[in-house]
Amino acid sequence: MEQNRFLFLIERYLSNDISLEDYEELRLNIAASDDGQLLELLSAAWEGYETKHDIPNDKSEQILAKILHKPKVRSMSFIRKLGWAAAIISFVVGGSYILFKGRMSTEKSDMVAKNAIIQPGKDGAILTLDDGSRISLDSVKDGVLAVQHGVSIRIVNGMVVYEGSSDELVYNTITTPKGRKYQITLSDNTKVWLNAASTVRYPIVFGKTHRDVFVSGEAYFEVAQNSNSPFRLSVNDKAFVDVLGTSFNVNSYEVESNTIYTTLVDGRIKISLNTDQKNNPGTTPDKLKSGKSASIVMTPGQQAIAGGDDLKISNRVNIESVIAWKNGTFYFEGVSFSDIMKEVERWYDVKVEYEGAVPTIQFEGEISRDMSLQDFLTTLSRYGVHYRLENRRVVVLR
Template identity: 40%
Template structure:
């Protein structure tokens, strides 16, 4: 039986061996959310003290947690806004760090009182991972996994090979044959096209492309979300068809496209270079780095295909590409929007018991956290989550 007081005191003095640290982490992983909450309440002060004496591997993250928490402005409570106590978040952050969860900082603004504890009625659900499906021109399907390496297909003279978490095409194609890479929920993968263009594909997304770029343009089709680093070629513009609702014209640049059917907009966020975004009525806008072009996506929600206007806004590009960098960035994100990301990454179904809780999140966290670790955070935000099989029922009371 773990002596919690003794081991935590030794953590605080940095007197634990590597074996003891590993054993303690393994024990923490066995705790239920309710037991974890009890540990925070009972040993919170000691856990926070660990910030000053943790092992080097933990030190940078703990310091970041401490800096962000200590610099937050605490708003005066009002009937409509409540902030979670920073002391509680320091405890939660320290416990999460010991778990390997990597929670940086969370805040909540909500209109409801605190909810009951999280209820988990099955084993934990792990985060998504690298993987995709490749559909060849003849209709055959190959499962792509980062553990595999080497040549996997040859079509029209072009060879496709797996290297780590990337599918790479050479430039030896002789025929225009098309392949499709698709990622189910809980998977993401990387693609290097025959011209050297690099594509990161997020969960629940797809890209259709030729194994040889010929003619006057390079053309691909995308659904879901993808990040592009387009190889420059002024003589052959790069064009992306986005679900037959928008088109992006590129010469050479870095940008992100978010075109999920259940999001309110189709958005193109530019990091470097210049792109032209066109809607279905051929009205186009040119955006600059730091800008995002948004096209209403009402057809994916209400069946309305007539709103084709484009709005250009300034945006946080790091937030737009956080998924590619292994993070959830929920800065000022409504709970329902964040939940759609979780559905795709954890391959779960989210339902709301009554109304959608009126909560906005802030901060960021690693995408490698298990769903159980994330539910601990949601509990602190006043969100009641009940997980049964792969369905997460959400409510706030």
């Protein structure tokens, strides 16, 4: 395909203004292109796009590098090839893209009219000290926040950090409401990222023989290695994750599901079911022991799914999708529409309702979590999903 024609079709596709005939032309040409041909088309198309849109040199170099460091495309499906091509061109205008598995809608939605702009979530949380006092962490400046039992609680680059030592086992709790996320560095240098509507409870200084932490909601952990002091995570008091040194994600929103998803990114962990429901983070945090349990040792790229008395492993997991929230994006590939909207509820602090059945529509791609709710919904509406927005209530009409 001639590069000017290729650029024209890509731009039409990105602006959702492509005819069915042009879409079919683009589909056939990308599907038929091998690595070298597609790379040549993209490189040439980029030169024309750069000239037409007066792209700054530094941004141009970023995008050109993205083109040159391409994935293997010969074995890709059409939608993936098109996504790669579209992502490269759209990188300059926002760094995000979304693809619809099907025909795009030409209808416009009036769902966002007459509503105040609902901004995306941001960094923020509530810190609860051992004496029950609560401190808002929204927009807190760097510096000493509090001192407990000789341990200094500091804000460093917008995150909570603990410094000092103590012989007492004292617990703090950090809670993120809807519309907030937060990062903490524990006393052993373990890093924790909390997603919206989540809670983590931990000692301000770990004991010498064990490190016990409690979590609900969703969190990503990078655990500092210490073979002399095993790290054990209690998830909703229903499952345990035993760690030496590793990175993993836990999703355990009880209000949405009774299932716990633990995804191992790096290292090695063992997950166990707790069939002894007597353990309570509020009463026995220093003696975290499982009752009769089933356990599985996991390797990177696996996901453990725990529900009730059932524990199983899935090897078919997309790590990029699982940790997209930590990296600041909504990731759509392989995610159901209802799960996408659950994320929307948590991040924008809204209520999503459906008029009729939940749509079975599927998307590929990703969108930045930094856009307003109205912009997010407008993007989805271009693909035939329509809404009515009433203050902080989103009604899905389709």
